[in-house]
Amino acid sequence: MTGKILIVEDEEKLASLLNDYLRQAGFETSWLSNGLDVAPWVRDQNPDLILLDLMLPGRDGLEICKEVRSFSTVPIIMTTARVEEIDRLLGLELGADDYICKPFSPREVVARVKAVLRRTDGGATIKADGLVLDELRLRAVLNEQDLELTAVEFKLLQFLAANQGRIYGRQQLMDRIYSDERVVSDRTIDSHIKKLRKKIALASPNEEYIHSVYGVGYKFER
Numbered sequence: 001m002t003g004k005i006l007i008v009e010d011e012e013k014l015a016s017l018l019n020d021y022l023r024q025a026g027f028e029t030s031w032l033s034n035g036l037d038v039a040p041w042v043r044d045q046n047p048d049l050i051l052l053d054l055m056l057p058g059r060d061g062l063e064i065c066k067e068v069r070s071f072s073t074v075p076i077i078m079t080t081a082r083v084e085e086i087d088r089l090l091g092l093e094l095g096a097d098d099y100i101c102k103p104f105s106p107r108e109v110v111a112r113v114k115a116v117l118r119r120t121d122g123g124a125t126i127k128a129d130g131l132v133l134d135e136l137r138l139r140a141v142l143n144e145q146d147l148e149l150t151a152v153e154f155k156l157l158q159f160l161a162a163n164q165g166r167i168y169g170r171q172q173l174m175d176r177i178y179s180d181e182r183v184v185s186d187r188t189i190d191s192h193i194k195k196l197r198k199k200i201a202l203a204s205p206n207e208e209y210i211h212s213v214y215g216v217g218y219k220f221e222r
């Protein structure tokens with residue numbers, strides 16, 4: 001499993017330890033120690049998951065989680081030494097996907113990261129703005145019309161829809177839909193997007209679901 005993980009932790013030794021274990025597990029990692037830097041970084045870099053400490057200089061994890069959730073569905077795992085139940089509940093209500101109490105094993109963190117990514121990387125059924133994606137049948141229905149997608153088109157639409165509002169570059173999308181690491185042109189994604197848009201337009205001619213972000217990539221948003 002691969003992905004870009006943002007570690008938000010003000011304890012340098014702990015951050016370094018998490019960084020080492022996650023990289024050994026195949027993840028790309030970045031580290032921030034000040035809470036004020038997190039939201040702008042997430043907007044710019046689009047990580048696949050955030051490990052977010054609760055107690056941070058500049059801004060605490062709960063405020064950060066709430067702000068990030070206002071513009072992104074990126075999975076968030078909160079980490080903290082504060083184990084009061086109210087903090088746990090508040091963190092999850094603000095949109096955190098999981099919660100780990102310190103002290104913890106780095107191996108446990110890696111396992112939790114993998115579990116959350118599997119859980120959030122497109123479920124068996126996704127429903128969004130009239131769109132229903134059934135992974136078990138590879139069937140996409142929009143406004144009660146079957147889009148008749150190919151397997152690759154379905155994977156692409158499923159991933160974008162499961163991460164509404166997040167922008168992905170061509171290489172990121174290729175990494176998601178071609179699990180066999182075949183070598184293809186980055187323009188292949190453009191071709192798939194073009195076909196997807198045509199099929200979506202037949203079922204919903206007055207709505208646009210897949211948007212181009214010039215010089216960056218694509219996002220799903222009605």
